[in-house]
Amino acid sequence: MEGIRGGPQAAVRDPELFEEFYRRHVDAMTSFVARRVVDPHTVADLTAEIFLAVLDSAHTYRPGRGSETAWLYGIARNVVSSERRRVARETVRDRRISGRRLLEADDIARLEDKLDAESPGRRALAALERLPAGERAVLELIAVDQLTLAEAAAALGISQVAARVRLHRARKSLREQTDSAAPDPRGTHLSYVTKTTGGEA
Numbered sequence: 001m002e003g004i005r006g007g008p009q010a011a012v013r014d015p016e017l018f019e020e021f022y023r024r025h026v027d028a029m030t031s032f033v034a035r036r037v038v039d040p041h042t043v044a045d046l047t048a049e050i051f052l053a054v055l056d057s058a059h060t061y062r063p064g065r066g067s068e069t070a071w072l073y074g075i076a077r078n079v080v081s082s083e084r085r086r087v088a089r090e091t092v093r094d095r096r097i098s099g100r101r102l103l104e105a106d107d108i109a110r111l112e113d114k115l116d117a118e119s120p121g122r123r124a125l126a127a128l129e130r131l132p133a134g135e136r137a138v139l140e141l142i143a144v145d146q147l148t149l150a151e152a153a154a155a156l157g158i159s160q161v162a163a164r165v166r167l168h169r170a171r172k173s174l175r176e177q178t179d180s181a182a183p184d185p186r187g188t189h190l191s192y193v194t195k196t197t198g199g200e201a
Contacts, residue, residue, distance in 0.1 A: 007068060008058040022051055025072055030111075032076050032145055034118040035125060040111030041103060042083070049079050066154020073147060073155040077137075128170075130177070135170035138163050 006014075011021040026047065033046045053075050061071050103111075125144055128136045141152035153163035 007063060008054060008061045008071070012055050012058040021054070025069070026051075028069075029072070029076055030114055031118055032073065033080060034111070034114045035122050035144060036080050037083075038115060038122070040108050040115060043111050043114065044103060044107065046079055046083055049083075050076050053079055067151055070147065070151035070154035073141060073145065073151070074157065077155065128174075131170055131173055135166045135173070138166040139170040139174075142167060 006017065008021065011017040029050050030043060030047045033043050033050075037043055037046065050072070054072070057075060061068070065071075125140060128139060131139065137156055138152050141147045141155055142149060147155065149163055149167065150160055153160045156163065158166075
């Protein structure tokens with residue numbers, strides 16, 4: 001997908017361009033978040049945070065390092081990771097509810113539909129938990145989020161060669177898990193992940 005004219009830097013200076021940027025990417029970012037969390041309010045909040053982060057980070061975008069899409073996925077990963085760290089530190093669960101903005105019933109229904117649609121992706125991500133973090137990150141972006149190898153490398157800030165090596169190792173580990181594992185009643189869908197990444201890198 002080609003980026004908007006002038007890239008993110010131009011978008012944050014022009015409301016019309018930013019609206020175009022938002023419309024172009026909001027569904028992909030909502031899906032990205034919905035594969036990683038299970039609550040519609042959190043999906044809405046984190047998706048909004050991704051685009052707020054774009055406003056603060058637009059000056060960091062460099063076309064030579066990767067596509068607009070890859071850059072945005074890098075931001076999305078940071079936003080979701082920050083939320084996970086925040087939740088891990090949170091000791092009083094009610095604090096997470098008290099600060100939420102209210103969603104209309106239609107908004108909740110739409111996000112619940114998105115969560116349902118992304119449930120195979122969440123199961124696939126669960127299957128990756130035993131992989132080393134670097135290998136898991138590459139495989140998540142390629143197999144689950146459908147980025148190219150180049151886009152995944154750019155989103156992670158690594159070379160394509162490093163991404164290819166990590167992907168190869170991740171596929172090998174998953175094949176070994178698939179070969180040795182008994183049928184899983186929870187449906188972690190290892191086969192989904194290995195099939196969607198294709199053959200050898």
